[in-house]
Amino acid sequence: MxxxxxxxxxxxxxxxxxxxxxAAPVDxxxxxxxxxxxxxxxxxxxxWMAGYAARKKPSDGIAQDLFAKALALEDEKGSRVxxxxxxxxxxxxxxxxxxxxxxxxxxxLPPSYLLLNASHTHCGPEYRPRSGREQESTDYQAFLEERLxxxxxxxxxxxxxxxxxxxxxxxxxAMNRRRNYLLPADDPNSKKAPNPDGFVDHDVxxxxxxxxxxxxxxxxxxxxxxxxxxxxVSMTNNIPRYEFTGDYAGYAQETxxxxxxxxxxxxxxxxxxxxxxxxxxxxxxxxxxxEFAQHHGRTLAYSVEAAMAAHVRPxxxxxxxxxxxxxxxxxxxxxxxxxxxRQYPVQVIRFGDDLTIVALxxxxxxxxxxxxxxxxxxxxxxxxxxxxxxxxGYIPSxxxxxxxxxxxxxxxxxxxxxxxxxxxxxxxxxxx
Ligand SMILES: [Zn+2]
Numbered sequence: 407m408x409x410x411x412x413x414x415x416x417x418x419x420x421x422x423x424x425x426x427x428x429a430a431p432v433d434x435x436x437x438x439x440x441x442x443x444x445x446x447x448x449x450x451x452x453x454w455m456a457g458y459a460a461r462k463k464p465s466d467g468i469a470q471d472l473f474a475k476a477l478a479l480e481d482e483k484g485s486r487v488x489x490x491x492x493x494x495x496x497x498x499x500x501x502x503x504x505x506x507x508x509x510x511x512x513x514x515l516p517p518s519y520l521l522l523n524a525s526h527t528h529c530g531p532e533y534r535p536r537s538g539r540e541q542e543s544t545d546y547q548a549f550l551e552e553r554l555x556x557x558x559x560x561x562x563x564x565x566x567x568x569x570x571x572x573x574x575x576x577x578x579x580a581m582n583r584r585r586n587y588l589l590p591a592d593d594p595n596s597k598k599a600p601n602p603d604g605f606v607d608h609d610v611x612x613x614x615x616x617x618x619x620x621x622x623x624x625x626x627x628x629x630x631x632x633x634x635x636x637x638x639v640s641m642t643n644n645i646p647r648y649e650f651t652g653d654y655a656g657y658a659q660e661t662x663x664x665x666x667x668x669x670x671x672x673x674x675x676x677x678x679x680x681x682x683x684x685x686x687x688x689x690x691x692x693x694x695x696x697e698f699a700q701h702h703g704r705t706l707a708y709s710v711e712a713a714m715a716a717h718v719r720p721x722x723x724x725x726x727x728x729x730x731x732x733x734x735x736x737x738x739x740x741x742x743x744x745x746x747x748r749q750y751p752v753q754v755i756r757f758g759d760d761l762t763i764v765a766l767x768x769x770x771x772x773x774x775x776x777x778x779x780x781x782x783x784x785x786x787x788x789x790x791x792x793x794x795x796x797x798x799g800y801i802p803s804x805x806x807x808x809x810x811x812x813x814x815x816x817x818x819x820x821x822x823x824x825x826x827x828x829x830x831x832x833x834x835x836x837x838x
């Protein structure tokens with residue numbers, strides 16, 4: 407067809423659109439509603455920082471602001487879910503309990519439909535109560551809660567027609583940080599970590615949210631890797647600095663947002679307990695740790711872009727969620743230091759048969775991610791998040807428990823079965 411013929415069709419179509427009473431064609435894929443909000447949660451004053459016990463003094467600057475972000479989604483029947491991500495070390499139980507109660511009162515959102523996830527940055531504030539620093543913790547928790555409630559309210563108030571799509575890709579900088587327990591003890595490599603042959607989950611699941619325009623308004627993505635590219639002391643011009651940053655996850659979000667105006671990029675940390683980013687800290691003499699964090703951030707952002715350029719599929723159905731607690735008991739081998747059993751949160755959010763988010767509390771080893779993705783994927787893209795809704799320390803699998811080591815506190819061996827069985831139970835219950 408000649409160019410003039412195409413031009414005629416285009417002009418006629420524009421004329422049809424311009425006639426009063428004849429609306430533009432409705433995008434039938436806009437069956438969801440979505441609202442997004444974001445707020446800075448960088449402490450307003452210098453605070454002690456979380457994650458590295460070696461630090462000798464509080465923060466003294468900001469390399470990058472920390473954010474909390476909320477994504478509200480509503481299906482065709484009016485069922486709503488809110489996902490909150492934060493550039494913080496973890497989600498304290500006290501914060502979760504207070505926020506879920508107020509959100510239920512104000513917005514009639516059941517706790518099972520609220521997910522709180524932390525990026526586990528080791529360059530954020532230490533806001534757990536510490537001896538002599540109780541007021542600092544109380545003040546920051548109050549500040550954080552006010553901001554979380556604000557963005558959750560804003561996201562819900564901004565619900566607009568939206569299209570949801572899913573995709574996934576791969577990203578390779580996470581390596582298993584444990585030593586190789588399969589090698590015989592007399593092998594010189596058996597004591598060395600990281601382990602390039604150890605288990606990893608390099609999957610990058612992505613949920614894309616598009617509003618009525620052509621641009622994306624939100625992207626939720628996940629990766630299983632500790633947010634610890636930076637060491638306790640990040641050197642700038644050889645001067646020790648204690649600066650707040652979101653580490654690689656902060657730079658991944660920043661990269662995506664810088665390239666896509668109007669986008670809110672949200673990082674959901676995965677099962678990262680035994681995964682570290684490499685290289686990191688001062689491993690390469692001619693690269694500053696902050697450059698590694700920015701580099702890994704860009705690498706992860708580009709993996710998200712790769713996912714969105716690859717096999718993108720729609721997310722349909724309705725949203726259903728469940729949150730229950732399982733009891734995790736300790737062996738208490740050291741009778742002098744008894745650790746009580748813990749009520750541990752297991753949350754499953756299903757978007758029909760197309761997408762599933764499993765959200766587990768605290769620092770979960772990667773075995774859970776690999777097992778649950780294998781069990782539940784089917785047609786769905788599956789996110790398996792750790793660092794969600796609670797922060798009680800490391801959660802080992804049965805394998806890691808048998809091996810021992812840093813990520814293996816003395817839970818009873820039933821731990822893996824108890825958590826996985828609960829995930830399956832909730833997932834089956836939510837099938838539609
Ligand atoms: Zn950790």
